[in-house]
Amino acid sequence: MRKNLINHQAEQTEINVSPLIDMVFILLIFFIVATSFVNEVGISSSYKDSNSKSDIPKPPLFFNLPGSGQVMTNGSSIGLEGVAPQVRNFSTNEAPSVIIQVSKGAKAGLATQVMDQALLAGAKAVKLSVDSK
Amino acid sequence: MKLRRRSSIDDEDSAINVSPLIDVVFILLIFFIVSATFISLPGVDVSRPKVQNASSLQKNSVLFALSEKSEIFHSGEIVELSEVSPLIRLAIKDKDKPVVIQVDKWADATVLTKLVLEAKKVARSVSLATLKNR
Numbered sequence: 001m002r003k004n005l006i007n008h009q010a011e012q013t014e015i016n017v018s019p020l021i022d023m024v025f026i027l028l029i030f031f032i033v034a035t036s037f038v039n040e041v042g043i044s045s046s047y048k049d050s051n052s053k054s055d056i057p058k059p060p061l062f063f064n065l066p067g068s069g070q071v072m073t074n075g076s077s078i079g080l081e082g083v084a085p086q087v088r089n090f091s092t093n094e095a096p097s098v099i100i101q102v103s104k105g106a107k108a109g110l111a112t113q114v115m116d117q118a119l120l121a122g123a124k125a126v127k128l129s130v131d132s133k
Numbered sequence: 134m135k136l137r138r139r140s141s142i143d144d145e146d147s148a149i150n151v152s153p154l155i156d157v158v159f160i161l162l163i164f165f166i167v168s169a170t171f172i173s174l175p176g177v178d179v180s181r182p183k184v185q186n187a188s189s190l191q192k193n194s195v196l197f198a199l200s201e202k203s204e205i206f207h208s209g210e211i212v213e214l215s216e217v218s219p220l221i222r223l224a225i226k227d228k229d230k231p232v233v234i235q236v237d238k239w240a241d242a243t244v245l246t247k248l249v250l251e252a253k254k255v256a257r258s259v260s261l262a263t264l265k266n267r
Binding site for chain 2: 024025028031037043044065102103106107110111113117119120
């Protein structure tokens with residue numbers, strides 16, 4: 001038998017592939033499990049540098065979010081629905097920049113929705129800032 | 134030749150041809166290796182705010198979460214605000230990844246603002262994850 005095998009070595013070139021298949025399957029299962037397809041949706045404002053205030057060409061539109069959960073602009077309370085008209089009517093020729101000043105106690109959900117409304121109304125950039133008052 | 138004859142005698146030629154199977158499995162394996170990005174999830178469930186013009190964000194990003202109690206989460210741990218920018222710098226290395234913040238709608242907006250400002254110091258873009266508008 002052994003002698004026969006050596007004699008016919010040229011013909012007897014099949015390798016045993018079962019361990020290879022086992023390994024490949026294990027690797028495959030590992031990578032299937034480890035791959036996490038995170039598919040997030042969301043909003044992103046396009047401000048390049050939030051810290052520099054000097055290079056804003058036009059005066060921005062301010063919204064204040066006090067802790068009471070209102071949306072204020074120029075001292076008057078507008079609802080979340082009032083954000084988009086404010087942004088649209090702010091300037092006739094150019095889309096305004098919007099700064100949302102949040103006070104302590106304001107909810108992040110509201111801030112996000114105000115950002116969304118402002119971007120929806122065509123605001124050029126939306127920036128969050130903390131009201132220091 | 135010898136093998137085939139023996140197997141046909143032993144178990145009536147019941148050996149299946151496994152080469153196409155191996156081919157397919159290899160292709161699957163290569164697909165999953167290439168598509169594996171190993172994103173570390175923040176590890177906290179947030180109730181996302183509902184918005185109207187949410188767009189799809191880039192998949193390969195650095196994830197942070199802001200929980201209901203205004204704690205910042207990154208890869209399963211609570212981190213301080215001051216640790217955020219070193220963590221981002223470590224995570225993006227030189228690959229220019231964007232930062233995505235999963236924000237809870239009842240979190241404090243001032244913490245969110247500080248987190249966004251902190252992230253924008255080092256990251257190219259900072260986005261807020263929201264609900265799908267559907």
